[in-house]
Amino acid sequence: MYGKFAEIYARGEYPRFSAAAAGLLPPVLRQFKMKPRTVLDVACGEGTFAVAMAKNGHPVTGVDQSREMLRLARMRARTEGVRVRFLRRDMRSLSFREEFDLATCWYDSLNYLLRQEDLERTFRGVRRALKEGGFFIFDMNNEHALSVVWQRNPSNVQQDDAETFEVHRPSWDPKRRIATLRITGFIRSGKMWTRIDEEHRERAYGLPKIRRCLRNAGLRELAVWGSIRDMTPVRPGNGRVWIVAQKS
Numbered sequence: 001m002y003g004k005f006a007e008i009y010a011r012g013e014y015p016r017f018s019a020a021a022a023g024l025l026p027p028v029l030r031q032f033k034m035k036p037r038t039v040l041d042v043a044c045g046e047g048t049f050a051v052a053m054a055k056n057g058h059p060v061t062g063v064d065q066s067r068e069m070l071r072l073a074r075m076r077a078r079t080e081g082v083r084v085r086f087l088r089r090d091m092r093s094l095s096f097r098e099e100f101d102l103a104t105c106w107y108d109s110l111n112y113l114l115r116q117e118d119l120e121r122t123f124r125g126v127r128r129a130l131k132e133g134g135f136f137i138f139d140m141n142n143e144h145a146l147s148v149v150w151q152r153n154p155s156n157v158q159q160d161d162a163e164t165f166e167v168h169r170p171s172w173d174p175k176r177r178i179a180t181l182r183i184t185g186f187i188r189s190g191k192m193w194t195r196i197d198e199e200h201r202e203r204a205y206g207l208p209k210i211r212r213c214l215r216n217a218g219l220r221e222l223a224v225w226g227s228i229r230d231m232t233p234v235r236p237g238n239g240r241v242w243i244v245a246q247k248s
């Protein structure tokens, strides 16, 4: 996952998500009187959020499992003229010497964890990485997103321009609550097109399960929203939950 596809990801609309998250964060920080200095971005991908936070003056560490995403992230930081520490890490086994004020995990990265024990293990790692009183803010796709929104069409063309072509073919396993996206992409270099095939799987976790994992990991829930922009409760039709938690 996120091998050659990283390039297609970076060329697409995807990085807009965490760019928006960076813009929406300040009111959330104010709401909880958070004044974080150090930031850990878990599953940082190609670095859009980490770089935005570094530009705002925060010392930032970004971790991801994908070498390719990290390569693009380092390039982005270099181009934007900021220092960010990017490390290749599996989010299921986070361990750092230092502790952070704020941890984030954006754009349904946690849905990639297909086993509940992995979700809990990740939360435990985040807790270990935080200072006492530190905050963890993240989003996850819910069942509505994965079983309804993703499944509306048997195939979706995501990108189609002179350099890039990308198509998704989704399916849903109701027993395991896992959505699979078969992704086929083409990247042009000169007259040649390179084909890329990847299979991405995301699991839907109900709120009670997420809450249990947070509790077991020692993270206290401060807010659960269906919209981080409006900070409103989850309503039917919201495809995503946004959660603010604290190490306590």
Ligand SMILES: C[S@@+](CC[C@H](N)C(=O)[O-])C[C@H]1O[C@@H](n2cnc3c(N)ncnc32)[C@H](O)[C@@H]1O
Pocket (backbone or CB within 6 Å): 001, 002, 014, 015, 017, 018, 042, 043, 044, 045, 046, 048, 049, 063, 064, 065, 066, 069, 089, 090, 091, 092, 105, 106, 107, 108, 109, 112, 113
């Ligand atoms: C949808 S992308 C989101 C990237 C970034 N957070 C953003 O908002 O653009 C999901 C990311 O999760 C990462 N990821 C998936 N499983 C992971 C794991 N076990 N440990 C670390 N990163 C993981 C992938 O490599 C990918 O970069």
